[in-house]
Amino acid sequence: MIGQIFEVTRFNFMSIKDRLYSSLVIVVGIAAVVSVLVSILAMGVGFQATLVDAASPDRALVLRKGSDAEMSSGVDQDAAAVVTQLSGVFGVSAELFAVADVPKRGSDSVANLPLRGVSPDGFTMRPAIKIVEGRMFSWGTREVIAGVKAAYEFEGVDLGNELPLRDMSLPIVGFFEADGGAYESELWTDVRTMQGALRRPDFSALRVQYEPSMGDSLNELVEEDKRLQLDFVPETEFYAEQSEGTSAIISVFGYVIASIMAIGAIFGALNTMYSAVSVRSREIATLRALGFAGLPVVVSVMIEALFLALSGGVLGAVGSYLAFNGYTASTLNQASFSQVAFDFAVTPQLMSLGIIWAIILGFVGGLLPALQAVRMPIVNVLRAE
Amino acid sequence: MTSFGFLLANLGRKPVRTWLTFFCIIVCFLLFGLLRSVGTAFTAPPNLSGVERLVVSPKYSIIDPLPISHMRQVRSVPGVEAAAHADWFGGNYLDLGLAFPTIPVKPMEYFDLYSEYQIPQAQLEAFENTRTGAVASRGTAERFDWRIGDVIPIVADIYPKMDGSLLWEFELVGIYDRPDQTSGNFEDFYIHYDYFEEAKQHSKGMIGWIAVRVENPDAAAEVASAIDARFENSRDPTRTMTENEYNAQFAQQIGNIGLMVTMILAAVFFSILLLVSNTMFQAFRERLRDLGVLKALGFSDGQVARMIIYEALILTLGGGVVGLLLCYGLLIMVSPILQIYGTFTLDALSLALGLATALVLGVVVSAVPAIRARSAPVVEVLRARA
Amino acid sequence: MTNIIDIRSLTKTYWRGGEAIHVLSGIHLTIRDGGYVALMGPSGSGKTTLLNMIGGLDKPSKGSVEVCGVEIGQLKGSALAKWRSHNIGFVFQFYNLMDVLTAQRNVELPLLLTKLSRKERRERALTALEIVGLADRAKHKPAELSGGQLQRVAIARALVADQRILVCDEPTGDLDRTAANQILDLLEILNSRHGKTIVMVTHDPEAAKHAHECLHLDKGRLTREAA
Numbered sequence: 002m003i004g005q006i007f008e009v010t011r012f013n014f015m016s017i018k019d020r021l022y023s024s025l026v027i028v029v030g031i032a033a034v035v036s037v038l039v040s041i042l043a044m045g046v047g048f049q050a051t052l053v054d055a056a057s058p059d060r061a062l063v064l065r066k067g068s069d070a071e072m073s074s075g076v077d078q079d080a081a082a083v084v085t086q087l088s089g090v091f092g093v094s095a096e097l098f099a100v101a102d103v104p105k106r107g108s109d110s111v112a113n114l115p116l117r118g119v120s121p122d123g124f125t126m127r128p129a130i131k132i133v134e135g136r137m138f139s140w141g142t143r144e145v146i147a148g149v150k151a152a153y154e155f156e157g158v159d160l161g162n163e164l165p166l167r168d169m170s171l172p173i174v175g176f177f178e179a180d181g182g183a184y185e186s187e188l189w190t191d192v193r194t195m196q197g198a199l200r201r202p203d204f205s206a207l208r209v210q211y212e213p214s215m216g217d218s219l220n221e222l223v224e225e226d227k228r229l230q231l232d233f234v235p236e237t238e239f240y241a242e243q244s245e246g247t248s249a250i251i252s253v254f255g256y257v258i259a260s261i262m263a264i265g266a267i268f269g270a271l272n273t274m275y276s277a278v279s280v281r282s283r284e285i286a287t288l289r290a291l292g293f294a295g296l297p298v299v300v301s302v303m304i305e306a307l308f309l310a311l312s313g314g315v316l317g318a319v320g321s322y323l324a325f326n327g328y329t330a331s332t333l334n335q336a337s338f339s340q341v342a343f344d345f346a347v348t349p350q351l352m353s354l355g356i357i358w359a360i361i362l363g364f365v366g367g368l369l370p371a372l373q374a375v376r377m378p379i380v381n382v383l384r385a386e
Numbered sequence: 387m388t389s390f391g392f393l394l395a396n397l398g399r400k401p402v403r404t405w406l407t408f409f410c411i412i413v414c415f416l417l418f419g420l421l422r423s424v425g426t427a428f429t430a431p432p433n434l435s436g437v438e439r440l441v442v443s444p445k446y447s448i449i450d451p452l453p454i455s456h457m458r459q460v461r462s463v464p465g466v467e468a469a470a471h472a473d474w475f476g477g478n479y480l481d482l483g484l485a486f487p488t489i490p491v492k493p494m495e496y497f498d499l500y501s502e503y504q505i506p507q508a509q510l511e512a513f514e515n516t517r518t519g520a521v522a523s524r525g526t527a528e529r530f531d532w533r534i535g536d537v538i539p540i541v542a543d544i545y546p547k548m549d550g551s552l553l554w555e556f557e558l559v560g561i562y563d564r565p566d567q568t569s570g571n572f573e574d575f576y577i578h579y580d581y582f583e584e585a586k587q588h589s590k591g592m593i594g595w596i597a598v599r600v601e602n603p604d605a606a607a608e609v610a611s612a613i614d615a616r617f618e619n620s621r622d623p624t625r626t627m628t629e630n631e632y633n634a635q636f637a638q639q640i641g642n643i644g645l646m647v648t649m650i651l652a653a654v655f656f657s658i659l660l661l662v663s664n665t666m667f668q669a670f671r672e673r674l675r676d677l678g679v680l681k682a683l684g685f686s687d688g689q690v691a692r693m694i695i696y697e698a699l700i701l702t703l704g705g706g707v708v709g710l711l712l713c714y715g716l717l718i719m720v721s722p723i724l725q726i727y728g729t730f731t732l733d734a735l736s737l738a739l740g741l742a743t744a745l746v747l748g749v750v751v752s753a754v755p756a757i758r759a760r761s762a763p764v765v766e767v768l769r770a771r772a
Numbered sequence: 773m774t775n776i777i778d779i780r781s782l783t784k785t786y787w788r789g790g791e792a793i794h795v796l797s798g799i800h801l802t803i804r805d806g807g808y809v810a811l812m813g814p815s816g817s818g819k820t821t822l823l824n825m826i827g828g829l830d831k832p833s834k835g836s837v838e839v840c841g842v843e844i845g846q847l848k849g850s851a852l853a854k855w856r857s858h859n860i861g862f863v864f865q866f867y868n869l870m871d872v873l874t875a876q877r878n879v880e881l882p883l884l885l886t887k888l889s890r891k892e893r894r895e896r897a898l899t900a901l902e903i904v905g906l907a908d909r910a911k912h913k914p915a916e917l918s919g920g921q922l923q924r925v926a927i928a929r930a931l932v933a934d935q936r937i938l939v940c941d942e943p944t945g946d947l948d949r950t951a952a953n954q955i956l957d958l959l960e961i962l963n964s965r966h967g968k969t970i971v972m973v974t975h976d977p978e979a980a981k982h983a984h985e986c987l988h989l990d991k992g993r994l995t996r997e998a999a
Contacts, residue, residue: 023668026661033653041646067552072449073476073544075588101447102625110638113447167446199450200621230550246483254424258417258650265413265654269661272406276668333639335484338449340639389884395872679868682829683882683929684857686850764829765820768864768941 005297006304009288013305016281023273027309028316030269031362034262035317035355040325041255042354043345045248048332051343052244055182056236060126061216063207063223066230069242071098071205072338080229084207087222089215094123097195098205100339101166104156105331112331114155115187115339116145116166118195119208126210129182135160135175140191146175148185150342154331164188167198183240186331186342209233243336263362270366274306278374286379295375302371303364310363317359318352393697399669407665408705411747414658415709415740416716421647422736423717427729428643438603439499440610441632442469442596445623451592452622459616460596465609467601470495473594475577477540477554486526488540488575490582493521499597502565509534509560517581520556523573527561529722534558538575545586554585597629655747663751666698670755677759678767691760698752699745706744710737776936776969777803777826781835784821784992795821797992799835805936808963808970810980813989819973820941822989826971827939828856840936857885861930861968865942867922869914875925876901876910882933900928903966904958920951927958931968938962940972944979956982 017024063084068074085093100113121140124130138144145164152158163170171190179185196202211219216235223233285298331342397404442460444450460469475488493513497503505521513519522532532538536558546552556577583590600609610626617624677690714732721730782799785792795818803809811819824830825837828844837844840859847855869878880897888896901907904924914922923943930938944952960982962968972983980986988995
């Protein structure tokens with residue numbers, strides 16, 4: 002039986018070059034589905050990674066009760082002082098988070114560039130922040146440092162340039178990296194400078210470094226205190242929630258578009274395989290008349306369909322890896338209402354997912370024509386003409 | 387039989403192939419329509435209400451507030467006919483998060499400015515006279531099955547009440563209709579500014595933005611500059627744009643959706659081009675003899691070539707029309723669910739573009755077979771056994 | 773009686789790889805209106821080329837071919853096609869019917885080139901099928917008909933537009949004796965009762981006997997003999 006399958010499959014592949022153009026329909030159709038699926042999902046994965054990777058289990062945010070983002074939150078000086086005194090808290094960075102309208106590079110339309118005012122503890126608790134060009138800003142001055150992705154995305158975020166903000170202008174003295182995290186999309190400065198520029202006496206939120214085992218009790222202490230009216234949210238929880246909405250939308254979009262395309266690709270594959278079977282109907286009937294069983298014929302048609310589909314899948318997955326892996330894009334993070342730049346992440350998992358899709362499409366597209374190939378009445382086919 | 391009947395009969399030669407190709411084209415144009423609607427939803431379609439309005443927003447960032455005193459000054463700028471202010475309340479409804487935009491407004495002022503919004507006069511007056519009142523768009527009301535008199539609870543994220551509580555309750559006193567689906571505004575939920583101003587804990591005396599109707603739309607740009615000039619040296623400078631520009635800028639923040647849509651469509655159409663042209667080639671090759679016979683019967687080279695093109699056009703235009711109709715129906719079904727992300731519709735431009743694409747596709751895939759059919763030698767093909 | 777076909781000094785030369793092949797040389801031939809001529813000769817003698825010339829599918833290299841008062845060599849592409857549709861009915865050895873169309877629709881095909889209404893087209897197609905005795909098979913597709921029936925449908929197609937000349941290329945070549953005889957009888961009736969001029973290429977001496985005269989072609993030259 003295996004021998005028969007091998008022989009019949011060999012026949013098929015020998016004639017594939019005569020059917021090159023129609024075989025290409027399967028390969029290209031499935032490559033298109035896979036590349037669209039993988040690229041869009043890579044966007045969602047990249048976006049999520051950018052936010053979630055920035056989270057650490059020993060840090061938390063303290064926000065105004067009810068707020069789920071720094072932008073909509075507000076914490077006054079007194080509350081900040083209370084939180085600093087809590088046991089289990091190692092460091093507190095009172096921070097002010099806002100956005101400024103700045104045009105993106107190559108566009109005349111402005112977008113929300115996130116600005117973060119931090120306290121000295123903000124750097125100690127986030128060791129990932131590294132100055133990669135220029136220098137750190139000096140405390141108590143108007144100097145700012147810019148995340149590398151903010152510099153990449155926004156017009157005028159250049160070393161030595163001054164960024165106009167309200168009635169001040171902030172000299173950009175350095176660029177920093179943050180292990181690819183969302184901070185790289187931000188501009189950082191002394192929180193006092195931000196307060197002055199925004200004419201705000203309070204903070205947006207407190208960034209707290211704490212003993213993780215004390216998390217629950219800190220949570221209780223902060224949230225139970227009626228005077229404070231604050232929420233204590235661990236970073237892991239906070240960022241998971243922030244990325245949830247947008248990355249879910251991206252995934253749903255990717256799956257919907259790819260599914261519709263997949264339906265089209267199945268029609269295309271069916272078309273190709275039906276015509277492949279019909280072109281070879283006489284040959285198949287001859288083999289059957291010579292005593293070849295039905296199964297090898299079915300299997301050989303399936304192998305051909307799967308081979309073409311797999312080529313398409315690999316082409317699509319590798320293509321989207323080459324085209325998009327590491328490609329930087331930025332979007333409005335609905336939760337923080339600020340622009341987040343992220344890199345597309347075409348991970349091995351996504352590429353395998355794409356190839357699995359390709360195999361399924363090839364299977365579905367090949368099955369009916371393969372069954373058709375053995376159902377053809379041998380005698381009629383041989384007598385025709 | 388008609389010539390059209392003959393074309394259909396030819397398409398029926400390999401019904402499986404024809405139908406599969408046809409389905410592929412349908413799927414392709416369904417996608418085209420859906421992606422176009424995504425593209426237009428996120429690039430803020432032009433407001434078709436015919437009303438030229440300006441939006442006065444804070445100069446540096448849309449999250450900054452403006453003092454309410456700006457209203458008086460805006461009204462005094464020559465060329466300004468009317469002005470109304472609004473703000474972003476945020477808030478979460480049920481466990482849906484931000485289910486619809488909640489906007490505090492002065493009822494009479496706002497609905498005067500947005501005169502294309504239709505609301506029964508009695509309901510508008512009820513809104514004006516009910517401090518905790520609110521009005522919802524027809525879409526939102528239907529989505530949540532609200533009735534007039536229902537109490538809508540919204541949990542604040544930005545604006546706690548004076549007592550620190552986060553729960554705001556509004557009484558639904560009216561439902562308004564938006565005249566066209568492609569207006570840049572979403573399904574806003576309007577609450578009463580007076581109540582909001584009095585009950586909120588912080589940012590008293592501040593508003594989000596001001597919408598302005600100008601006397602002469604042709605002078606809108608001058609009025610916009612005059613407004614910005616008025617506040618240039620104040621603590622709160624402004625940036626004034628037309629409503630379209632304002633919406634477009636908002637939408638572009640999402641990112642380059644247009645580019646993404648274009649890239650997906652390029653992949654889709656490249657595949658479909660290959661598929662349909664393959665079908666046309668196969669059909670052509672099988673029919674070489676028939677084409678020779680037609681010429682012998684007195685059909686001219688041009689007629690035979692056109693026949694091939696028409697055949698392709700039946701497939702692509704037919705598939706295009708069905709696909710776009712399918713998309714249209716689908717959008718009507720899903721757009722209520724997607725309304726907070728934007729207004730997803732197939733506009734006339736997308737339809738026209740879709741049909742034009744179908745036309746071009748049909749001509750491109752049939753061009754080579756048609757040229758070959760034109761020059762197909764009659765004498766040789768006729769003697770060949772079928 | 774007038775000559776419907778008038779061929780003078782006809783020469784046809786094909787060029788293959790820089791070498792001239794004289795398929796027909798110096799042919800003189802006249803056929804009167806209502807005539808019935810058989811063309812015989814070995815393979816490659818130029819029978820079909822001559823037939824195609826008369827049918828307006830091919831053009832002379834030299835000389836003149838005048839059919840129904842028109843000089844073939846002077847008509848260009850679409851004008852020639854239009855002329856064909858009015859004057860020439862083709863009958864082929866392998867029928868050349870459209871597999872996707874019913875018998876009636878196959879017959880109707882040439883009428884698509886006319887200004888006739890849909891109803892008139894249908895009626896004329898049915899009349900033509902009646903003439904060939906296949907009115908009851910109007911709705912059948914070629915795959916459901918026998919060889920003889922197929923050839924009769926083809927003949928109906930060749931006369932539906934009231935063409936004056938039937939050009940038949942081995943019309944019985946693919947048929948058994950009985951079916952062939954039926955076709956030959958039909959052609960004879962069309963000639964005698966309906967006044968069709970028939971030019972028929974054939975290998976079959978039996979077929980040739982039905983014609984008024986039989987012409988022999990050999991290496992591109994014509995010898996005439998009475999049937």
